[in-house]
Every structure is written in structure tokens, then in C-alpha cells.
Amino acid sequence: MLYREALNRAIDETMAIDSNIVVLGEDIGRYGGSYRVTEGLFAKYGEKRLMDTPIAEMSIVGNAIGMAIGGLRPIAELMTVNFALLAFDQIINHMAKLHYMSAGKITLPMVVRFPQGVSKQLASQHSESYEQMLASVPGLIVLAVSDVNYAYHALKKAILMDDPVIVIEHELLYNKKGNVDFDRDIDPLKARIVKEGDDITIVSYLKMVDDVMEAVPQIEEKLGKQCEVIDLCALNPIDYQTLALSLKKTGRLVVVEEDHKKGGFGSQVISWAVEELFYTLDASPLRIAGEDVPIPYNRKLELASIPTPDKIVARIVTWGEQNGL
Amino acid sequence: MLYREALNRAIDETMAIDSNIVVLGEDIGRYGGSYRVTEGLFAKYGEKRLMDTPIAEMSIVGNAIGMAIGGLRPIAELMTVNFALLAFDQIINHMAKLHYMSAGKITLPMVVRFPQGVSKQLASQHSESYEQMLASVPGLIVLAVSDVNYAYHALKKAILMDDPVIVIEHELLYNKKGNVDFDRDIDPLKARIVKEGDDITIVSYLKMVDDVMEAVPQIEEKLGKQCEVIDLCALNPIDYQTLALSLKKTGRLVVVEEDHKKGGFGSQVISWAVEELFYTLDASPLRIAGEDVPIPYNRKLELASIPTPDKIVARIVTWGEQNGL
Amino acid sequence: MNKLLAEEIYYLMVLGRKFEFSAKEHYMKGDISGFLHLDIGQEALSVSAMKAFDRGDVFSGYRVHVMAIARGLSPKSVMAELFGKATGVSRGKGGSMHLYDPSHFFYGGDAIVGGHLPNAVGCAYARKYQGSEEGVMAIFGDGATNCGAFFESLNIASAQNLPLLFLCENNGYAIGTKITSVTPFLKQSKKAEPYMRTMEVDGMDAVAVYDALKEAQKSLHDGHGPIFVEAFTCRYEGHSMSDPGSYRTQLEMQICKSQDPIDRMKKVLIEQYQVDTASLETLEDRAERAVEEAVDFALASPEPDEAELYQNIFCQGCANVIS
Amino acid sequence: MNKLLAEEIYYLMVLGRKFEFSAKEHYMKGDISGFLHLDIGQEALSVSAMKAFDRGDVFSGYRVHVMAIARGLSPKSVMAELFGKATGVSRGKGGSMHLYDPSHFFYGGDAIVGGHLPNAVGCAYARKYQGSEEGVMAIFGDGATNCGAFFESLNIASAQNLPLLFLCENNGYAIGTKITSVTPFLKQSKKAEPYMRTMEVDGMDAVAVYDALKEAQKSLHDGHGPIFVEAFTCRYEGHSMSDPGSYRTQLEMQICKSQDPIDRMKKVLIEQYQVDTASLETLEDRAERAVEEAVDFALASPEPDEAELYQNIFCQGCANVIS
């Protein structure tokens, strides 16, 4: 099953059981969605449950909030996080805060989904990653989907949750293949150990998980050390427990993220680790992240602006050598 | 001179010498500005140079960008960073990126100013701090003003710079008193050593600098150690040189910020320090920051949600003891 | 409007004004803090809107004490919220600008100008979806008609033919800025004309507001889609307690106050409903006592517990994976 | 319009179409990537707009290759940008959606729908401030008329009486969504009516577009403030290369193409200006060659240097504290 099919199935199955679930966004209805995530749903559920919206991101999120207040369970799709910036007031000032400011009287069972990241030469206004902005806002649950099985289960849970959830997808993963285990439930807030290993903990999420996994065999060969690869899955709240367990074993932390390095989400993971586990760390922690530049159009420059499997190998090997591995 | 008067004077003096400088924002003209920063300027320069705008933050920043393209040097005022969220598309997708995406053909000599932070019981939609979101965007110069002398010089330089600058002020500092040294120029991108000391480097900015300074005597007394207090001043780019010099001396790092701890700006400072200076650090770095909750209205809760001088003392003393100071 | 309702409207207007003066007094004493936006002068609008739009959901902004009370929230719980007490509508976490009470279908607190309008649209969508005829009322100022959210809301409400009543309280100012200095005309309903039926009403006349909104409500119920009502009104005080309001001339304020909504309603009661002075005084005394009780209650109420800080970030005991 | 201009318009339309077909071909070959929005079918609009609004600044969106060329940017530098080459308009950093050239007063690249409108307003403010009569033209699609930025721009341009020409290219669709399914009417100029004079024109007729915009331009020059022109047009291809465009019926496309702007302009040249077939062929051949040269140039051009990645984040050599 493809990643986008897993997302589609999560929406479809929940819509089938709960008529309060509605979907809204640009081109999500008749057209089937920019990335075909809502394909087929319009035919099945009709225009009352799939609301094609005008190009008005502030309203897409703002309307979803109102729908949730009114008793529905909306799923809002934005075409990319780059357009979500237009909805930041609704996401941060409203979606994240209404429950708290009303002392719990208002609940917002809603999901806002969008992809982010570098696809192929879409230039800076369509290519950035802004998870760090959202994952630090109290009141939002933020999930980052790298895996097909996780896509299905996490989105389903997100839709059925009573809290507002941001589901971040990645432009390049929609056609990723994988298996969904329909019989085994998962906790969407738990990090996923993608690969076990004793020496280096590599923390990542979204597309970088795949890049890390591509890099790992070479890293292990060159350094003669074992990597443990963790897909964070939830960016808010963070599953520190899983991280701590791994770090106590390995004593070494690498974070790989696609976003610009400065102030990226990885800095939170590293700060937490050095505050909580400073004396268990055997090496200086390492961030591998995008360059601090707007994403350029040209392919060569674009690839130079973000981590790639080759760069991950090179950076970790050099770091390993510098830190006496 | 008051902080707001220093800002006013910076605007006034630059407007007097360059007729391309214009100011726009809500209530900035006839009314003189919510925090009286533009007081008196309307009478002096008239409505062509002080454009009272409707309540439309996206346009305030978006129009300023267009003015800069058209050859003016606009200064846009937003009432708080909480409303700046409505302008995030213009700030991040346009103001920060146009110079890069046009390969330098478009320059945007402009300033966007606003206060942030906890004032007194304005509740969450008026009290938050979002510097970490902006300071991590490549293409924006981000200054944080804690000091009266810095206010005057930094704003003046910001107005005369050809790059887009975000000037972050603090709600509670507008009536702060201080001296301006009109004869000595400063580099607004250089961090300011507020107090020298050999044992602990405390990095801060905006109002927290004052809170830290209030806490320092007690910390020094209780721990028997000397604190070096650094006001970062520029959040993008960061003056790592000044930080590194201090850390090489002290080996101990504390960051104090008002924003929520998770993913706050301090995490960047700490990540940089542990990546670059891991083996010079003698203690686990410490972040003192706001709680990860929306800022509540009630005064007791509000104060519980952010660092205060007392809490800074307590946290640093406990940390010092735990780290063998 | 029958006599009982007319008396109730008068009572609530008087209560509202007394409540606001009391809030002002306690702000100056330091019992209340933050931005405090008083509704004095606009009571006809706030009260009649709640009485006319008696069913359905109401979304409003930050100038909402009187609306909240007219909607049925107790003056005690509203005053306690202003005092930041544990017994307040929002347990002291929201304050004066954030008085939410879903049990009264009242979402009366948004401190982002225009920010509640897309929410009202979404709620109207939900109501239509659920087959409810009640619809939704969104209340906002003249200043809010300049922001993008306002226009997106008009457009979507119209495209979806939603049961949404837009009520614009045009008091001519957004803080210290005269509305006509930042938008090309005074009549903001003009902005809604391409999208929906519009109406205008004298916002200083409680009866006229009531009648206009009843008509608008009927139009919603009949499925005619969104409708826009503009009410011209006047706030007597500064924008909030931190605004001296000195941008308005004495003459302007005089003309304004000569239309005082409470005086006018009193006259209606006397002339049209033959209410005698004694009965009026009874109503006024009752209002006075309600405000006193509210203040006493607020003063006597406890501060929220410090643990409250961490409550309601996420939903406790809900269908959640987070506990 | 004199014969020379008519011929030039025809030439640029043919050039534009050939350019777009060539871009399409090279996209499929893999020489071009990203979102590629073709202007085929809309050439009358893009070309006549640039010719009529011959002075002043132009702000547009992401469907801008033909506009850029008609504005005077060389087809070579535009094609090279599509190829992501160092010789491109934006040295390969912007791509197809970001063709900026201040030396031609052309800001033809915004990939945020409606995002350039507030910028155009600000620029018009600057022009008025500087006492220039030229003014500014902002071009956008029907889909952009639903976003908050659009409305804020109408409102502010009107309140400030700015010399700003709003040109709406109404092709009936925003990607796969029919405009009338998300907004209550087809004619988007209706949205501008409360704020300014509006005009409508057949966007498939290059002469009509030219005349309408000349009239609008004159109105700006005469100080009448902002003006709104809506041109009805049709895109033949999908929204971008990743959209097959299957939401439109064959019949719809047939009717559309029967109004082909190039055919119609050819007819005008022949019937009204007595241009003979040989001359037409000469123009067409010249266009063909220009496109071939553009492709050759793009192919032969170097990739940007890797150091380019870190250039232009901040302004180098400007009045800056940062070097």
C-alpha cells in the first residue's frame, strides 16, 4: 500500500463510522486532492462531507475550528506548510489556545494535515519545513509521518482524538510503499525504533528517516559501530522515554532533520539531552540539518541545501573520528 | 531617556535626513502609537510619511515590502508579535525570501517592529513570545532590544540597513529608563556583555536581561561564583564569537528566555554550544524558560508561567549545586 | 416586543452599564487587570442582540461582558473572571476578553480582531450540516471589516449559503483611528453587498435593534443564507482602560450621548408601555444589587490553584491517547 | 493600435505560445522541473497587458513566462531560468515562478496565490509618494480573488486612492476547482465594486484587452485612483505540468479553443491591417528562431556555482552592517 493510500484509508474508514467527520481544503473534493490523499471520497461521501474551499488558508483552518466547536470532527488539508503560514493566526492563536483559555469548556477535535519539505525544484515558497514553529506551541499535538503503517494508524487516531492535531506529511513520501498491520494498534505518540544498535542513537523523522536508513550500512561499516535509528513520530509531545533509553545505551546522539539548522527542531532534542543526560553522553551531540538558506530552485543547489544519504554518512563518520569512535 | 523615547528618536532622526523613510501601522499616526513610540511624528512629518493603516497585519507587512521595492524605506509597526502571526506569510515567504529568490535583484530596506512577551494579564492571545520562529528564518536580521542605548542605536542602524530587519521590543520595557551615548556608535549585531564574570555565562535577551541582573547578586552570594551576563542583542545572526570567548573562560552555560521552553530560542544557543564546545563545558548546560503552557490571565498563574528573578536564583543555585559548583 | 421583554431589555441594559462602571472602578483599584474594554454606550446593541438572537450560537470579540450577561451567563461568573478568580467563567485563565460558555452557545471571546469570523463560518457550516435552523451570529466592530478574515468569511458564507448573521457594531473607531481614515466609506455594510442582503439599524435604539435582528433571524431560518446587519453606535469610554480616548471632540461625545440608549429605552417603557417610575426604580435597584453581588462574589472567590497552570493544555478524560 | 504594434503583439503571442510548448517539451525531457505553469490560451492577455501598461511596475504570480518576455526580458534569460541555469533571470535560484527584473519594473513571480497583491499596493503607495503618474499593475487569477490579501488590497488601495490597476485573469478555474463552486458568482469584478471602478473585457481578444487597459491606464494617470479590469480567458493546458486537467469536458475545451487568441489576432492583422501571409510567416519564423535560440542558450549555459547557495541571503555590498 502506498503512503497516500494509507492516509486515504484512515480517512475513509473513520468517515464511514462517524458522520461528524468532514474534510475541507482546496481541491480536496471533486479533484481528489493535490496528492490524491482524498481520492474517491467525494464520490462516496458527497459535497456536504467534502467541502472544496476557495484559496483561503486562514479560513480553511478557521472554519475547521468553528466546525469542531459546532460538534463536527473536521479534517483540514492544506497544500503545503508554506501556505499554512497564512493560517498561523488560526493555528496558534485559536486552534492551540481555545481549549486552555476556556478552561476546557471548548474542545477541538480536529486535524490539520499538510506536507512539507523539499520535493523537486519547487523553489523556496514551496519547499520549506516549519515543524519547529508548530511543535513548540503548547496545545497542539504534532505528528510527523514517515512510515506507511504509522500513516494509517496515526491519522486514524488523530481523527478520533478530541484534541487538535497537526499531521505533517512529506512531499516525497506520498508514493512510498509499505505494509500496514491492520490488526495491531499503535500509540501515535510513541517514537518508533526503526533499527536497533548499541553505539550511536540517530534521531530523525519524516523523509530523513529513509535517508538515514540508506546511510546506516556505510556508517556502520566505516566506523565499525552499530546505529540505533529512531523515528520520533510525535514532535509534540516528544517521547523522551524512548530517547532516554536509547541514549543510556549508546551515549551518543545524532539528530538528522531536513529543516534549516538554526533553531530547527533538532536543537530541542539536543538541548533536552544535554540538560537531562549530560553525564551519560560520551561524545558531543551532532546535528545534521539543512543549510541556513532559502531552498533554491536549481537541483544541484537544492540538494546542496539539505541532508542527503551521502552527506549523512560523511558527517557522521567525520564526527565519529573526531569523537574517538 | 525612556526606551520608547530612544526608539522614537531613532525614527525621528532618520526620517529627518531621508525623506524615503515612512512609517506605517495601526494607530501610529494621529494617535501616536499604542506604546507612544511614534508620538509627535505625525505632527512633524504628516500623513504621507505616517500611514495609518486599517487592522490588516498581512497588508502592513506586505505593503511595506512593496514600498521597499518601490524605493522607500518603510518602518512597519505591529502592535504585538501575537498579531504578527497574521503576517507570517508576508514576513517569511516574501520579506525573507525575495532577495534570495531574485538572486539579489530585489533588495528590501525595511524594518518591522513589534513588542512581545508577558505584560500584565493580557492573556494568551496578547502575551506570547515567538522570536524562535523568526530568528530561524534565513534572510531576516532579527534584533531583540533590551537596553535603552541599544534601542536608539540598533533601530537607527536597522532603518538605514538595506536588508529586512525585524526589531523585537518588549511590552514591559517601554518605560524603562537609561542613557543613550549619542557619540559612540554600536554594531547592532554584536552581543553586549552586561556584566563580566569568570564562572558562569548567563545568556539572555529582552526583558529577561533585567531579571537576570536582578538575580545575579544572590546567585553569586549563594554559589560563591561570578556570573558573566550576556545580552544577545541580535538573534539572527547570533554573535557566536562573544559567546565562545565567554564560554572558554567560564565553561558553564545558562540561557534564560521568557518563551516556552520547548523549542525555544535558547535551544539553539545550547545546541550550538554543545556541538562546538562540548569538551570545554564543565557542567550540563541549563535552560531557564517559560512553562509549556499558553500564558494564563490570572496574575499568580501568569507569573508562574515565566521566569522571575526569584526563580532564576533558585534554578541556578540548585543546578550549581548539582553540578558541583 | 411585549412589556415583559421590554422591561427585561431595560433591566439588562442598566445592569450592563452598572456592571461596566463597577468593573472600571475595580480596575482602578487594581482588582482587575489586563485590557478591559467597556461597553458603555453600546448596551442597546449588546442586549437586544442577545435577546433577539435567542437561539443559535454567538461568536464575538473582546468587548463582551454585557453580551455575556444578556446571554444568560451570571454576572457573578463574569465579574469573577475579570478578577481572575477560580470561580470565573474561564476559571481565571481567560480574563475579560475570553468568556466562553458553550452551554449558552456563547463564544464571546476573541482578542484577535476578526479572528472569530472564520470560526463562526465553520460553526454555521456545522449547524447547516446538522439540519439546525438556528444558525449563528457573528458580532464584530467596524475596524474588523478591514481584515482579510472578514472578507473570506463573507465570501465563504455566501458561497455555501450558510445560516450566518453578521452583526457589525459600527462605533466609528478602531482604537484611536477613525474608520473613514482607513477605509473609503463609513457604511461598512457596503462591503457585504456583493455577497448577501444587508440591513442598517440605529444601534442606540434597543427596540430597533431587536426588530432588525428578529427579521434577520427569520431570514436565516427561512434558508435565505447569510445576512449582514450594521448597527451604528457609540462607545462612551476609551477603547480600553489604557486609552484616554482624547481623539474625539467634546461636541462629538455630546451628540453621541444625547442618543443614550438607556434613556431612550426608559422613555419607551414609560411612553409606550406605561411603566411607572416605581417599577423602573425596582428594576434599577435589582440591577444595582446584581452588580454588588457579583463584586462580592468575585472578591470572596479564591484564586485558582497553581496546578491550574498545567490543566487544559490537552483535553483530560477525553477520547485521547494523552492522559 | 498602429500596424507595427499589432504586428508586435501578434509576434509576441506566437513567440509566447512556441516558448510554452518548448518549455513543455523540455519539462518532459527532464531539463526543466518544479511546477511549470503554461500560459497557452491566455497569450492575448499576457502580451497586451504588457504592451498597454508599458510604463509603471508590474506584479504578477507564477504563470509569467509570456508576460516576462512581453515585458522585455529576453527569452534566453527566461528559458535559462526554467532550466535552472546560472544565466537565468534569477541565476537559477527562483525558477519558473520567480522571474524578477527590477530593471524592467517587473516583479513577475510570486508562488503564493494573492501574496503579491499587498506588495503591489505598497509599491503604488511609493509611486504616488514619489509623484510618479505611472502607477502599478497587479495581475492575478480568479482563484486569488477569494483570499484575504485580495480584499485588504482593494480596501487599502481605495482608501489611499492609489494608482493601482487590478487585472484579474478569469479562466474559470483554480487548479481543478471551478470558481463558481467556491464563490457565489462568476464575475469577480463584483467584489471590487464597492471600492473602485470596474471594467470587463474579452481576454481572448488582444485588441480589446489592449484598449481596455489603455483606458484603465489613463484613469490611473488622471489620478482617479485604483481601477479593476476583469478579463475572461481560458487556459488550454492543465494547471501545471502535474495536472492532467481532466476536470474539464471536451466540449468546454472546444468552445474555448474556437476563440483562440492567436487565430483571432491573425485575422485582425489580415483583415484590418492588410498584413499578407508572407509577412505573417516571417513573424512566425522569427518567433520560432527566438525560441530555438533560447533553448540553445539555456542548454549551453552553466549550472550555478555551488557558492551561489550562500549568496544573496543578505545584501552584499549594501549599506549594511553585515558583509
Ligand SMILES: Cc1ncc(C[n+]2csc(CCOP(=O)(O)OP(=O)(O)O)c2C)c(N)n1
Ligand atoms: C489582529 C489584531 N490586530 C490588532 C488588534 C488590536 N486591537 C484591538 S481592538 C482594535 C480595534 C478594533 O476596532 P473595532 O473592530 O471597530 O471594534 P471596537 O473596539 O470599536 O468595538 C485593535 C486594533 C487586535 N486585537 N487584533
Ligand SMILES: Cc1ncc(C[n+]2csc(CCOP(=O)(O)OP(=O)(O)O)c2C)c(N)n1
Ligand atoms: C496561498 C496559496 N494557496 C494555494 C496555492 C496552490 N495554488 C497554486 S495556483 C492555485 C490556483 C490559482 O488559481 P487562479 O488564481 O485562478 O490562477 P490560475 O492558475 O487559474 O491562473 C493554487 C490553489 C498557492 N500557490 N498559494
Ligand SMILES: [Mg+2]
Ligand atoms: Mg469600532
Ligand SMILES: [Mg+2]
Ligand atoms: Mg484561474
